[in-house]
Amino acid sequence: MTIKPFFSVVIPTYNRADKLRNTLAAILxxxxxxxxxxxxDDGGEDxxxxxxxxxxxxxxxxxxxxxxxxxxxxxxxAEKAKGDWIAFCDSDDIWRDDxxxxxxxxxxxxxxxxxxxxxxxxxxxxxxxxxxxxxxxFQEIIKQEMNDLYILKTNDFFLRLLEVQPIMISAxxxxxxxxEAIGGIDKSIEVIGSEDSDLTLRASALGITAxxxxxxxxxxxxxxxxSDDYIRNLEGGTEILxxxxxxxxxxxxxxxxxxxxxxxxxxxIAEQYYWxxxxxxxxxxxxxxxxxxxxxxxxxxxxxxLFFRFLQSKRHA
Numbered sequence: 001m002t003i004k005p006f007f008s009v010v011i012p013t014y015n016r017a018d019k020l021r022n023t024l025a026a027i028l029x030x031x032x033x034x035x036x037x038x039x040x041d042d043g044g045e046d047x048x049x050x051x052x053x054x055x056x057x058x059x060x061x062x063x064x065x066x067x068x069x070x071x072x073x074x075x076x077x078a079e080k081a082k083g084d085w086i087a088f089c090d091s092d093d094i095w096r097d098d099x100x101x102x103x104x105x106x107x108x109x110x111x112x113x114x115x116x117x118x119x120x121x122x123x124x125x126x127x128x129x130x131x132x133x134x135x136x137x138f139q140e141i142i143k144q145e146m147n148d149l150y151i152l153k154t155n156d157f158f159l160r161l162l163e164v165q166p167i168m169i170s171a172x173x174x175x176x177x178x179x180e181a182i183g184g185i186d187k188s189i190e191v192i193g194s195e196d197s198d199l200t201l202r203a204s205a206l207g208i209t210a211x212x213x214x215x216x217x218x219x220x221x222x223x224x225x226x227s228d229d230y231i232r233n234l235e236g237g238t239e240i241l242x243x244x245x246x247x248x249x250x251x252x253x254x255x256x257x258x259x260x261x262x263x264x265x266x267x268x269i270a271e272q273y274y275w276x277x278x279x280x281x282x283x284x285x286x287x288x289x290x291x292x293x294x295x296x297x298x299x300x301x302x303x304x305x306l307f308f309r310f311l312q313s314k315r316h317a
Contacts, residue, residue, distance in 0.1 A: 004082055004083065004084070005034050005035050005036045005059070005082060005083040005084075006032075006034040006035065006083055006084050006085060006104060006107075007032075007034065007035040007036070007083045007084075007085050007086075007087050007100055007103070007104075007173070008035070008036050008037075008038060008078075008080075008081030008082060008083035008085070008086050008087070008176065009027060009035055009036065009037040009038065009087050009088075009089055010038050010040075010074060010077040010078050010081060010086055010087070010088050010089070011023065011037065011038065011039045011040070011077065011088075011089050011090070011091055012040050012042060012070050012073035012074040012077055012090070012091065013039060013040070013041055013042065013044065013048055013073075013091035014041070014042040014043070014044045014067070014070070014073070014091075015044040015045060015046045015048075016044075016046075016048070016091045016092060017044075017046040017047045017048045017050075017051050019091055019092040019220065020039075020048060020051055020091045020092075021051055022094060023089060023090075023091055023092065023093060023094060023095075024037070024039075024051065024052075024055060024060070026094045026095045026096075026097070027089070027095060028055065028057070029097045030095065030097055030098075030099065030100045030101070031097055031098055031100070031101045032100040032101040032103075032104050035059060035083065035087075035100060036059050036060075036061065036081075036082060036083060037059055037060045037061065038061050038063070038077045038078075038080050038081065039052055039060065039061065039062050039063070039077075039091075040063050040064075040065065040073050040074070040076055040077035040080075041062065041063065041064040041065065042065065042067050042068065042069070042070065042073040043064070043065060043066050043067030043068075044064075048062070049062055049064070061080075063076075063077070063080070069192065070192075070195070071185060071187070071189055071195045071196075072187055074088065074169075074185060074196075075184065075185035075187050078179070078184060078185060079184070081176055083176060084107075084175065084176055084177075085103070085107055085173050085174065085175055085176060086173065086174050086175075086176050086179055087100065087103060087172075087173040088169045088170060088172055088173070089170045090169065090170045090219075090220070092219075092220030093170040093217060093218065093219050093220055094217070094218040094220070095170075095216060095217055095218075096215075096216040096217070096218075098214070098216055099117070099216040099217060102117070102148075102212055102214050102216060103115055103117075103173050103212070106149060106210050106212060107173070107175070109151075109210070111208055112151065112175070112208050112209070112210045113174065113175050113178040113203065113206075113207030113208050113209065114172070114173070114174050114175070114178070114200075114203045114204065114207050114208070114209040114210070115172070115173045115174075115209070115210045115211075115212060116167045116168075116171055116172045116173075116200070116209065116210075116211055116212070117171040117172075117211070117212040117214060117215070117216055117217055118130055118171070118211075118212065118213055118214065118215040118216075118217075119168055119170070119171040119215060119216075119217035119218065119219050120215055120217070120218050120219070121218075121219045121221060122218060122219060122220050122221045123221055127215040128166055129166050129211070129213075130213070130215065132164065132166055133213070137160065137164060137166070138150060138152075138211070140156065141153050141156040141157050141160055148212060148213040148214050149210055149211070149212055149213070150210065150211040150213070151208065151209075151210050152208075152209050152210070152211060154204070154205070154206075154207070154208060154209070155205075155251075155253065155254075157204055157209055158201070158204050158205040158250065158254060159254070159257055161200075161201060161204055162241075162257055162258065162260075162261040163261075165194075165197050165200075165201070165237065167197070167200045167204075168196075168217070168219060169196040169199075169200070170217055170219060171216075171217040171219075172196075172200055174199075174203055175207075178203070178207055179203075182202055182203060182206050182207070183202075184199075185198075185199055186198055186199075186243075188243075189240070189243065191235070191236040191239045191240065192232070192236065193229060193232035193233045193234075193235060193236030193237075194233045194234075194236035194237040194240055195236060195240065197236075197237055197240050198240045198243065198244065201240070201241075201244060201250070202244065202249050202250060205249075205250035205251065205254060206250065206251075230272065231269060231272050231273070231276070234265055234268060234269045234272065235269060237265060238262055238265040238266060238269065241258055241261055241262050241265070242262055244258060245258045245259065245262070259290075263289050263290045263295070264295065266285050266286075266288040266289045267285075267286070267289045267295055267298060267299060267302070269285045270282045270283075270284075270285035270286040270289070270302060271298075271302055273285060274302060274305060274306065279306060279309055279310075282302070282306060283306055286299070286302060286303065286306070
């Protein structure tokens, strides 16, 4: 390994020693070996330190900090990175042995700032981005296509992400200089659910992004994985977009589209709360939506349903 590795692999973890063993074993098995691994323990109480020490590999470094949540833990780990590129990985996810090699082949193109890859979620039969690809997700946003690689049009890709956000952090890598130039992970974020999308959205809006069609990542779906909560993810994503808009984190040309996306997500949150019979939360989020012609029908349909529920409650009062 060189003094300055090509990849810094950043892994936040919290009481996941058993799952972490498999994650680290997969990294040890990588065909590309010029990397360091930074494991940041978020104040856990299990034997994570013993797992790292048992590897007896100088490329792996273990740190432990006071519990502060996954976002700050990931940020602090990334601050210790020395590599040319940062590759993120969660402690219950598995990389195929060619993952870093495939990233390296793409990263040799010096114009590229970010890379995201296809992935398979545990328990699912089809990789998610390949399904989106077949549904036309990448239509009209590809700048250049080479074998298993798309280089994407920056502005068009960002607008597409406002419709669907398929990038997962364990299948995302970023040039370290670029990561630092855009401010890295924003430590001011307090949301839990979709918090990683703040980095991937800003990186996609400000840099050149490549997509690898190789499905080289398997994502875990543990009971402690907050991504299982769909409404929480929607709420978190809305807060992230609101924050990006308020801080002006992306070019001004996107502001109107971001506001439209925020409005769309508030309406979807209101609909989800309605179907979960949480009518007060549904009304609360519906009030946050703006009157837009494209969603007028959906808004009035939900409003009618809520009014009907209100009348029913009055009859039974």
